[in-house]
Amino acid sequence: MGRNQGAYLDPSESILMLMVAFLLVLLNAFFVLSEFALVKVRKTRLEELVKIGNSNAKLAL
Template sequence: MEEDLSSILIKLLIAFALVLANAFFVAAEFALVGVRRSRIEQLIKEGNAS
């Protein structure tokens, strides 16, 4: 079974998009884990919803 070039490129683009999505979620996880609990509590007390 020989795949044409467009099929290979589509698969590579999908793989690249999945890697980028994974990098985003890993960065978000590190941001959540890295923030201090006291800082979160301070933001809640101040009413900062961001």
């Protein structure tokens, strides 16, 4: 019997899989940082920013 051809990945497929995994890690880091920023900010500070016209603060509330 011959070798099981499905057991080995083509090197280009391995590189692609590593790039996808790296991209997913970066995407996860972005969402973690976004969540941390929303949790960390004080509600009173957001209300103050809304009063001076900051539309991004209004979205966060």
